[in-house]
Amino acid sequence: MTEAVEMKVSDEIAISIQNMNKWYGTFHVLRDIDLTVYRGERIVICGPSGSGKSTLIRCINALEEHQKGRIEVDGTMLSSDIKNIDKIRREVGMVFQHFNLFPHLTILENCTLAPIWVRKIPKKTAEETAMHFLKKVKIPEQADKYPGQLSGGQQQRVAIARSLCMRPRIMLFDEPTSALDPEMIKEVLDTMIELAEEGMTMLCVTHEMGFARQVANRVIFMDEGQIVEQNEPEEFFKNPKSPRTKLFLSQILGH
């Protein structure tokens, strides 16, 4: 591991991961992960496929179980206690590669479901909040449609709005633009940039290096389940230190 670069946006720790290990059966997917995320930080995680980057952020909201080490999110220790897990999931929003909208519910219902049932917010208020965020992702006019009627980019923006409706303090993005046509990537990235400018704590697994340069405070490069290098984006792209990072960057920026 390279020495950790401290780029504090604030002193408040949002996520603290210490010595975290995870296995799939006997396969060691995540090895000795140490990561501290401060409130308001925007972190981009990149790396070759199979390097464990998605698994890492999926461990943060317990979609994947880690076997060793500790994860603390917003002061709550992640354990097998379902109460803690639910508490963390309420505070952490997640956006998936394949959107995972609920196809049997309208856009508006997709956005109000969790606030109503998990946060116990009155339906009316939840709908107002949902419309607010749908306006923010610029698709309020689609509120009564079903996900199947929307384009991929629109669906992903709905997914972002759906997460935001829970008023999360941290947002996780798991390759949010990988399943989109090039034309639609921009609209999703614009939404994410806007979110970043508002000071949301963000962890983003992505290969959009332009986005990383523009938004991230820190870029993390992972390979074979380990954090290989992390640095400010400027430094990271200009002077990658490890040979594996250099190889990776030359491959994805090469064309």
Next chain:
Amino acid sequence: MSDTHAESVAFVRETAIPPALPPATVSGPVKWMRDNLFPTWANGLLTVAALYIIYLILSSSLPWLLGGIWNAESLAQCREILQGNSAACFAVLSERWNQLLFGFKYPPELYWRPTLAFVLLFIAAAPVLFFDLPRKLLIFTGIYPFLAYWLIWGGTILTPLIALLGVVVGYLVFNRFVKGSFAAGMFGGVAAALVVWILGGMVFSGADLFSLRSVSSRDLGGFMLNMMLGITCVSLSVPIGIALALGRQSDLPIVKYICVVFIEFIRGVPLITLLFVASVMLSYFFPPERTVDLFLRVVIMITMFSSAYIAEVIRGGLAALPKGQYEAADSLGLDYPQAMRLIILPQALKISIPGIVNIAVGLFKDTTLVSVITLFDIVGMIRGPILASTDWNGVYWELFMFASVLFFIVCYSISQYSQWLERRLATDHR
């Protein structure tokens, strides 16, 4: 086009081609007939042959059907009227109408009770089947089973009232404790309901309030019995099937293996064996003076049987859902019951509708199997009291056709409803 190529390979479209109507073609019945009935010589010949066969069938069956005798006291009288002509003797239906519908032991002066229960059934089922109707109607749906029990079996109204009270109290207790943990809610609810039932049974035993003349289960019969068994078993086996399907997916090994063993065992046994167990064997396990009602035993067996099948259909629906749906529900902080109720089951059940309906229709027809354990459902009535009587011995076609028509009406309605439901729930716009 060739000109463009002659000038240069590069090409820029400057005007978009507007969409145009398809070329006008002949339409109307003549075209339809030409396309569908006589497209080629061979097909034309087949059409003519098919028309001839249809003619043959109708020319022999229509006179039989339309010339049917509706008023006669016995088959012999029917034949007398027909004087050697061949025609149906529907008189058996008009003469034995009540027996076919209600069985031969249900007191005739009480026929209005099951009839009323049948009419009310539509009101009770409506809000469940058509969810655009006001949700308040569901209150009546909740009361209906108890009301129908009282109407059909009679006796004091206290019995169904106590049963209803037990359910309500159980539900309230469940609601109270379920926030702590699901198990606490479940056991608390069941225990509370049992307490109410036992206490109510002790306090009001022998009490006689709003008593209707009571009718025993043995006296039920005819198509009424098929309907009662079908409706009770379908409405019980769907929720039990859902529970079994979810249980089979559970992370808790005990729950999982109970469900797996139950499903695999029940599916491996013919329904008729289960029915014989219900009618004969179970009475060995009870003291002679205390037996469980035969109707209830049959209901339990058919419900167990069909819920195992429904569980497997729903498991297929659950398996068809992408994993992302579970993850999205989890990531939003929904707990297990919420995720299942709001996200997973609505989608899984929608996928399973054709399978569930398939089993419901099969179950409804299988209710005729109770005739082999000496219950007089419609088939039992036909084979037993009606065909065995000297008056109507030998009238097979008319009776079994009538039974088929009744079953067809119900099953076809179920099938049409399910197709409507699928269209109504289609939101994926594939």
